[in-house]
Amino acid sequence: MAAPAEAGPVTHSVARTELPASRREPAGRKSQQRVKEILQAGRDVFSEKGYERATTAEIAQRLGISEATVFSYFRGKRELCARVIGDWYDEIIEAIESGLPRDGSVRQQFAFIVRMHLRLMLVNGTDLCALVLSEGRARHHELSEALTELQRRYTAPLMRVLAQGQETGQIRTDMPLRLLRSMVFGPMEHVLWDATLARRQTDIEATAAQLIEVLWAALQPPDAALSALQQFRHDVAEANRRLAQAEAAQKA
Structure with a gap:
């Protein structure tokens, strides 16, 4: 359904919907x-x-x-x-x-x-x-x-x-x-x-x-795509750096 007016504070509990009281509350x-x-x-x-x-x-x-x-x-x-x-x-x-x-x-x-x-x-x-x-x-x-x-x-x-x-x-x-x-x-x-x-x-x-x-x-x-690309470039650069360090250590 389409959104109604702004909702107030809510909790995780599930309370029954409050509706007008009926003419006679069923007791028995x-x-x-x-x-x-x-x-x-x-x-x-x-x-x-x-x-x-x-x-x-x-x-x-x-x-x-x-x-x-x-x-x-x-x-x-x-x-x-x-x-x-x-x-x-x-x-x-x-x-x-x-x-x-x-x-x-x-x-x-x-x-x-x-x-x-x-x-x-x-x-x-x-x-x-x-x-x-x-x-x-x-x-x-x-x-x-x-x-x-x-x-x-x-x-x-x-x-x-x-x-x-x-x-x-x-x-x-x-x-x-x-x-x-x-x-x-x-x-x-x-x-x-x-x-x-x-x-x-x-x-x-x-x-x-x-x-x-x-x-x-x-x-x-709005900048989610750019942030994701920057993170990807950072991860690739970091992986290359670690690979270079590992290769250097093997040659030493």
């Missing part, structure tokens, strides 16, 4: 199961029909319950849809946070985030991804406020990696993090648009590999 096991069923039916209906055409009446009908029962747990369609999307984001964030190779290099962590972003959005969540892109992202849409906070937390792992890269000199420092984040998520969002809304066939792994190469090159410091 039966109520908790009912909420789970409503959320699953809601995910199916919102995925199939989008936000505008989906109705709580159809969600209730699929479960064989009354619409009033749905309203006893959720105040309305907006709250229910926000919870459905929130749970989906939580699944994705958990997968990224738990799988991120924290002992790996900055590039390895960056590559993991890009690859997992595309996999998780396009393998199991294509229709929900289309919902967020086409309706939930519109300005002043009923879901826009809830999605802004979700996406802020969703982009936090990338922000940490970018910040680490800047600190170690592996990522350019002439641009603020929020713009670097947009440089990464912007191209990925175009891929998601093509795959979900235009319904174009996408080779996820090949596309991810190409994006990683292009985006990583764009994130490099």
Whole structure:
């Protein structure tokens, strides 16, 4: 997804997305199961029909319950849809946070985030991804406020990696993090648009590999190539010097 407003300080812990409290907190096991069923039916209906055409009446009908029962747990369609999307984001964030190779290099962590972003959005969540892109992202849409906070937390792992890269000199420092984040998520969002809304066939792994190469090159410091060449020349000169010393020692 495209980058939201600047994220604040983040930690490595995975906290559940904060969403408005539902009408009735499910206390018993039966109520908790009912909420789970409503959320699953809601995910199916919102995925199939989008936000505008989906109705709580159809969600209730699929479960064989009354619409009033749905309203006893959720105040309305907006709250229910926000919870459905929130749970989906939580699944994705958990997968990224738990799988991120924290002992790996900055590039390895960056590559993991890009690859997992595309996999998780396009393998199991294509229709929900289309919902967020086409309706939930519109300005002043009923879901826009809830999605802004979700996406802020969703982009936090990338922000940490970018910040680490800047600190170690592996990522350019002439641009603020929020713009670097947009440089990464912007191209990925175009891929998601093509795959979900235009319904174009996408080779996820090949596309991810190409994006990683292009985006990583764009994130490099402006003088990265020159520095690499200078380092190479230094290494060659040092190797030649040591070879000459070894030859001289053999002749002595």
